[in-house]
C-alpha cells in the first residue's frame with residue numbers, strides 16, 4: 504500500500520516522499536483516514552511506530568484545506584501537547600518537514616528557555632502550536648496565545664504526561680479550548696487513568712492499536728560482554744576504534760557517570776558529549792544536534808534524558824551500565840533499529856550487575872547472547888559489590904521535595920521527567936533509581952508494556 508491512496512494532497516505526499524518513506528506504517532494506515540474524516544481518535548502506539556506522521560499528515564491536510572481565511576494574526580488552529588521538551592522539539596521538526604510545501608506556520612514552545620521570543624513569534628501568527636503543558640499555560644496567562652479557535656487537539660504520549668503529573672495542567676488547558684473540536688489521544692499504554700481522561704476528552708472515538716514495529720527481539724541484535732567494571736571504558740574505546748563505530752548512544756545509570764565517561768572518551772580521542780537532566784536545555788540541544796550531524800561520535804545519556812529521543816537509524820546502543828529497572832533496558836535498546844533500520848545493542852556487564860542482567864533476561868524471556876573480546880575477560884577473583892548510585896554515593900540524599908510546587912511541574916524537561924511522587928518528596932528516584940544496597944527496585948509506575956510488545 505502506498506501513501507497515495509490515503510487521500511493526502513500532492514504537497515504533503517511530496518514532502519513525505521522526500522523523507523524517504525515508501526509506504527505508510529500500520530498506525531499511519533489506520534489513523535490517517537480516521538483523522539481526515541474528522542473523528543476523534545484513541546490510539547495505542549509508541550514512539551517508533553511512525554505515530555507522529557500518523558497524526559501530523561492528516562492534521563496538515565485538514566488545516567491547509569481550510570486555510571487562507573485569516574490574514575495577519577492567525578489564531579492557533581491545532582495544538583499538539585507533549586510531555587517533554589525533547590519530544591516537543593522532535594514533533595516540531597516533523598511538522599516542519601511534512602509542511603514544507605504548505606503555507607502553514609508552526610511553532611514549538613517549552614519551558615526552560617526564555618519566553619519572550621516565543622511570545623513574539625506567537626504574535627506573528629501561528630497555525631500549529633506544539634507545546635509542553637506548563638509553558639503553554641504560562642503563555643496563556645500572559646495573553647500571548649488564544650486557544651479559543653483550536654480545531655484539533657493532539658495529546659501525544661498521554662501516559663507519560665500523566666506519569667509526570669501533568670493532569671491538572673492538561674485540565675486547565677482543556678478548559679481554555681472551544682467545545683467543538685477534534686481530539687486525538689496517543690498513548691503507549693492504557694491505564695485506568697488514561698481511560699478516564701479519554702472518556703472525558705473523546706467523543707465516539709475510533710480506536711486503533713498497533714504493536715511496535717521493532718520489538719526488542721526482532722530488529723536489534725543484542726549482546727552481553729562480561730567485563731570488569733574498571734575495564735569497561737577501555738573495552739568501549741577499543742571496540743569503537745576497532746570497528747570504527749560512528750554514532751554510539753551509551754547509557755550510564757547516573758549523571759555523574761555520564762559526565763565522567765564522556766570526559767574519559769574525549770581523552771581517548773573519541774569525541775563524546777553527555778546529556779542528562781542537569782545540563783541546560785541549550786547544552787542538551789547542542790549535544791543532540793552534534794550527534795545527529797556526526798560531529799560527535801558518542802552521546803552518553805542517562806535513561807531519563809534519553810527517553811523519547813528519536814535519532815534516525817541509530818546503529819549502536821551500548822549499556823555501559825545496566826539499568827536498575829529492567830523495562831528501561833527495553834526502552835534503551837529501542838533507540839536503535841527504529842523504522843527500517845537495524846541496530847546493535849551491547850551491554851557491558853560487570854560482576855556487580857549479574858542480578859540486573861538476570862532480571863532483564865527474565866523480562867525478555869530469553870538469554871542475551873554472550874560475546875567475549877580476547878584480553879578483556881573478567882578477573883574471577885573480583886567479588887560483587889552493591890551497586891551504589893550517584894546521589895547516594897555523593898551523600899546528597901536526593902532531590903525529593905524540590906519540585907513539588909507547581910512551578911516544578913511546569914518546566915517539562917528531562918529534569919521533570921519523573922513521576923510526581925518522586926518530585927514531591929520520598930526516595931531519590933529518576934536518574935538513579937535504586938537504593939544503595941544493590942537490589943534493583945521498581946520505583947516508577949510501569950509506563951510501557953514490557954518486551955515482546957514494547
Ligand code: AMP
Nearest residue numbers: 524526527528550551552553554555842
Ligand atoms: P515516530 O513513531 O513518529 O517517533 O517515528 C519513528 C521514526 O519512523 C521516525 O524516525 C520517522 O521519521 C520514521 N517514519 C515515520 N513514518 C515512516 C514511514 N512510513 N516509513 C519509514 N519511516 C517512517
